[in-house]
Amino acid sequence: QPDRPWWKSTVVYQVYPRSFSDSNGDGIGDIPGITARLDHLAALGVDVLWLSPAYASPQDDNGYDISDYQAIDPTFGTLADLDELIAQARARGIRIVMDLVVNHTSDEHAWFEQSRSSKDNPKRDWYWWRPAREGHEPGTEGAEPTNWGSFFSGSAWQWDEATGEYYLHLFSRKQPDLNWENPQVREAVYAMMRWWLERGVAGFRMDVINLISKQVGPNGELTDGAPRADGWGNGFPQFVDGPRIHEFLAEMHREVFDAYPETTFFTVGETPGTTLEQARLYSAPERRELNMVFQFEHVDIDHGPGGKFDPQPLDLPALKANLARWQEGLAGTGWGSLYWNNHDQPRIVSRWGDETHRVASAKTLGTILHLMQGTPFVYQGEEIGMTNAHFTDLSQYRDLEALNYAADAERLGIDYDSLIAGLAANSRDNARTPVAWDAGPNAGFTTGEPWIGMTPGWEEVNAQAALADPGSVFHHYRRLIALRHGEPIEGFDGDVSPLVIDGTFALLAAAHPALWAYTRTLGERRLLVVANCSSETIEVHLDTDLDGISPWSAAALVLASHAQPAVPDDAGTLSLRPWESVVVRAE
Numbered sequence: 001q002p003d004r005p006w007w008k009s010t011v012v013y014q015v016y017p018r019s020f021s022d023s024n025g026d027g028i029g030d031i032p033g034i035t036a037r038l039d040h041l042a043a044l045g046v047d048v049l050w051l052s053p054a055y056a057s058p059q060d061d062n063g064y065d066i067s068d069y070q071a072i073d074p075t076f077g078t079l080a081d082l083d084e085l086i087a088q089a090r091a092r093g094i095r096i097v098m099d100l101v102v103n104h105t106s107d108e109h110a111w112f113e114q115s116r117s118s119k120d121n122p123k124r125d126w127y128w129w130r131p132a133r134e135g136h137e138p139g140t141e142g143a144e145p146t147n148w149g150s151f152f153s154g155s156a157w158q159w160d161e162a163t164g165e166y167y168l169h170l171f172s173r174k175q176p177d178l179n180w181e182n183p184q185v186r187e188a189v190y191a192m193m194r195w196w197l198e199r200g201v202a203g204f205r206m207d208v209i210n211l212i213s214k215q216v217g218p219n220g221e222l223t224d225g226a227p228r229a230d231g232w233g234n235g236f237p238q239f240v241d242g243p244r245i246h247e248f249l250a251e252m253h254r255e256v257f258d259a260y261p262e263t264t265f266f267t268v269g270e271t272p273g274t275t276l277e278q279a280r281l282y283s284a285p286e287r288r289e290l291n292m293v294f295q296f297e298h299v300d301i302d303h304g305p306g307g308k309f310d311p312q313p314l315d316l317p318a319l320k321a322n323l324a325r326w327q328e329g330l331a332g333t334g335w336g337s338l339y340w341n342n343h344d345q346p347r348i349v350s351r352w353g354d355e356t357h358r359v360a361s362a363k364t365l366g367t368i369l370h371l372m373q374g375t376p377f378v379y380q381g382e383e384i385g386m387t388n389a390h391f392t393d394l395s396q397y398r399d400l401e402a403l404n405y406a407a408d409a410e411r412l413g414i415d416y417d418s419l420i421a422g423l424a425a426n427s428r429d430n431a432r433t434p435v436a437w438d439a440g441p442n443a444g445f446t447t448g449e450p451w452i453g454m455t456p457g458w459e460e461v462n463a464q465a466a467l468a469d470p471g472s473v474f475h476h477y478r479r480l481i482a483l484r485h486g487e488p489i490e491g492f493d494g495d496v497s498p499l500v501i502d503g504t505f506a507l508l509a510a511a512h513p514a515l516w517a518y519t520r521t522l523g524e525r526r527l528l529v530v531a532n533c534s535s536e537t538i539e540v541h542l543d544t545d546l547d548g549i550s551p552w553s554a555a556a557l558v559l560a561s562h563a564q565p566a567v568p569d570d571a572g573t574l575s576l577r578p579w580e581s582v583v584v585r586a587e
């Protein structure tokens with residue numbers, strides 16, 4: 001398929017540098033640590049490494065608060081270290097994609113320092129400055145320019161004594177929002193992006209890119225939102241997929257990417273709160289905005305009325321239906337990303353799998369995701385089936401989202417036990433404990449004291465053990481990636497790559513509470529994925545559950561979670577053990 005964009009057959013691996021591998025014993029992962037572990041990525045077979053922010057930063061939000069876009073934070077190394085990472089990755093056929101965080105900067109960025117210095121500074125308008133609400137004493141409760149709550153608890157506005165105005169921060173108060181209405185801001189961002197592309201990076205993952213355009217009236221008015229569970233206003237309608245977002249992204253494409261061949265870069269927008277309709281617009285190739293986005297509907301599906309720290313049991317049919325809707329909705333018009341995990345989400349094996357069936361559930365969830373249409377993203381540690389952190393005490397948490405929420409818990413009427421349970425289920429720190437490399441001290445992550453506690457159990461769950469075991473989660477992920485690439489795997493030497501990349505998706509047994517089954521079809525060929533997403537044995541009836549699809553007679557077994565995969569009996573019943581999955585191809 002020479003005319004297919006390269007990123008359709010690509011698998012991306014995300015590295016969160018702070019937690020990946022520490023080369024100098026200070027307890028914090030760094031860039032030389034990543035370079036030293038590239039053979040792990042090469043063995044897995046991924047094409048792209050997405051590097052979470054390693055730029056100069058006060059580290060209020062672990063690097064998502066950037067004080068210099070064109071410098072590497074000394075915690076993580078130097079620009080020379082990054083150049084070396086790019087070169088060493090390239091030598092292994094792996095491209096580096098950088099995180100682009102331009103909805104906001106750090107409050108310690110030179111742009112913001114100038115902006116805040118006086119009302120007539122030329123950069124004043126680079127950020128969102130507003131006076132106190134009329135009739136209110138500036139700096140007091142209720143005087144905020146709008147009622148918007150921030151993503152990290154509290155108001156989205158910070159009072160700044162020096163010039164007697166508030167600035168907007170959708171995230172922490174150390175992450176002031178850039179004003180994209182100002183063309184100078186956009187030009188400065190595009191120039192910075194070009195600088196990175198010239199340095200040899202292969203594109204960007206764009207942090208909360210769908211929040212950059214705010215709904216603003218002719219005289220700069222911003223509008224209050226409806227109250228949300230914590231009492232603050234919901235500003236989402238004012239800035240999610242805002243009025244000028246498509247204009248800005250098309251402009252960015254013209255100003256930055258048009259100068260580069262399509263084969264040299266790719267883009268993925270992180271788009272919380274976006275809809276399928278919007279995602280089609282972002283990713284439609286002819287619109288030349290983005291290649292794909294990260295949607296959030298599926299990962300928000302188990303959040304309760306109190307938000308992410310009010311977790312609810314998974315409604316499996318709802319999850320299946322949601323992902324099927326996105327599969328069908330993007331087919332032929334745009335393109336999607338596929339992910340269970342990233343540095344903001346709890347570990348999938350703990351969340352929707354079962355730690356007592358850790359290996360089987362990790363493999364089966366990986367199979368379900370990777371054989372859908374889209375570009376799969378693997379988050380560090382997912383490929384070895386790492387679990388949640390199992391923190392039991394507030395003092396173990398490091399993430400400002402968790403800590404701000406905890407500080408607000410009493411006001412919200414949340415008792416300590418519920419707080420700890422909510423954080424244990426959904427805190428971002430679940431994904432931020434160090435990657436387990438071997439069974440040694442601190443799992444080989446550092447020779448020093450790790451900046452955050454280790455996930456218990458690394459003596460068994462570590463990369464070295466996983467590589468040595470052909471039945472491990474690692475080797476299963478390696479096979480899934482090879483299948484997408486059209487490469488032979490143990491026990492199957494056919495090529496299902498065209499099916500995996502281009503095949504039409506159809507969900508089977510939509511209402512079944514435990515079975516997740518779907519087909520991918522291309523011409524005469526078909527791939528069938530059948531998975532038991534429960535910890536009990538289930539009986540799958542080929543006629544009633546799988547629409548009579550029974551490719552087994554003339555089928556090739558492609559991949560299975562268990563060593564002796566299930567086969568249907570003469571009556572057409574397939575008995576699947578806990579978290580067992582099989583993938584078969586029919587001609």
Ligand code: ISL
Nearest residue numbers: 061064101151171207208272308344401
């Ligand atoms: O995890 C979340 C908070 O509940 C998400 O809403 C998250 O904040 C949102 O997806 C945006 O995430 C991105 O931007 C944030 C940063 O903290 C996240 O790590 C990043 O992925 C601000 O830059």
Ligand code: CA
Nearest residue numbers: 022024028030
């Ligand atoms: Ca280090």
